[in-house]
Amino acid sequence: MTPAIETEGLTKRYGDEVAVDDLSIEIEPGTVYGFLGPNGAGKTTTMRMLTTLTRPTSGTARVAGASIEERDDVTPHIGYLPDEPPLYDELTGREQLTYIAGLRDVPEERARARMNELFERFDLVDGADKRIDSYSTGMRKKLGIMQAVLHRPRVVLLDEPTTGLDPRAARTMRDTIAELAAREMTILLSTHILPVVDELADRVGVIHEGRLVAEGAPDELKRRAETGEQRSLEDAFLDVTHDTPETNPSSR
Numbered sequence: 001m002t003p004a005i006e007t008e009g010l011t012k013r014y015g016d017e018v019a020v021d022d023l024s025i026e027i028e029p030g031t032v033y034g035f036l037g038p039n040g041a042g043k044t045t046t047m048r049m050l051t052t053l054t055r056p057t058s059g060t061a062r063v064a065g066a067s068i069e070e071r072d073d074v075t076p077h078i079g080y081l082p083d084e085p086p087l088y089d090e091l092t093g094r095e096q097l098t099y100i101a102g103l104r105d106v107p108e109e110r111a112r113a114r115m116n117e118l119f120e121r122f123d124l125v126d127g128a129d130k131r132i133d134s135y136s137t138g139m140r141k142k143l144g145i146m147q148a149v150l151h152r153p154r155v156v157l158l159d160e161p162t163t164g165l166d167p168r169a170a171r172t173m174r175d176t177i178a179e180l181a182a183r184e185m186t187i188l189l190s191t192h193i194l195p196v197v198d199e200l201a202d203r204v205g206v207i208h209e210g211r212l213v214a215e216g217a218p219d220e221l222k223r224r225a226e227t228g229e230q231r232s233l234e235d236a237f238l239d240v241t242h243d244t245p246e247t248n249p250s251s252r
């Protein structure tokens with residue numbers, strides 16, 4: 001089966017700084033892949049390369065079988081929720097989604113039905129016809145994920161999807177992610193909220209200083225951190241992301 005996401009030696013430098021360093025990962029279709037890492041580890045930069053928003057310095061990647069060098073081939077298959085969703089403040093939520101549906105060539109009737117379903121799901125029916133500049137952070141986030149999945153992409157990249165959400169909205173977000181995965185979408189989920197990954201991810205990749213320092217099923221990572229007592233994903237995370245001058249993923 002063609003991997004949903006495949007990177008080979010993916011590297012991004014900003015001047016002397018290496019934001020992403022020789023990243024090679026393979027994600028099978030239908031997987032929720034938890035992309036974990038401390039602040040500045042390179043998660044967002046990786047997502048921006050995979051969504052063709054920034055070009056790698058070196059290395060290659062394919063998303064839904066298409067090379068990230070071919071923007072038009074990649075973008076129809078992906079949905080992206082960045083940390084701060086790009087929204088037009090002067091539009092209403094419904095107008096924003098209608099605009100995105102148009103860009104994505106979603107037929108009008110289908111877009112309308114899908115929008116209504118999403119407004120219901122995210123408990124945003126009352127806000128649908130209000131201007132986005134009146135939205136709270138959580139409402140903006142909800143609208144952001146709606147526009148990321150409106151066209152039912154094969155691969156969804158979510159950057160910190162639960163940040164800024166109240167517990168109920170965070171629950172809806174987690175349920176939605178689980179449902180998208182059940183529908184065979186592949187999800188790359190970047191977060192530093194470990195329980196979210198623990199609950200949802202089939203596999204976890206831990207990135208630290210731009211490099212993949214551990215990878216496996218959540219339980220596998222927990223076991224690796226085991227020292228006789230009950231260990232959590234947090235222990236595993238802290239174990240592999242403490243500052244070391246040389247971190248070799250193959251030795252872990």
Ligand SMILES: Nc1ncnc2c1ncn2[C@@H]1O[C@H](COP(=O)(O)OP(=O)(O)OP(=O)(O)O)[C@@H](O)[C@H]1O
Pocket residue numbers: 014017018019020037038039040041042043044045046192
């Ligand atoms: N446009 C840019 N110009 C210069 N440096 C950048 C740029 N974007 C990212 N970086 C640097 O690359 C590194 C990785 O950043 P990135 O945003 O990818 O990390 P992250 O894992 O998403 O962090 P966070 O969890 O804080 O969002 C950081 O050191 C950051 O300062």
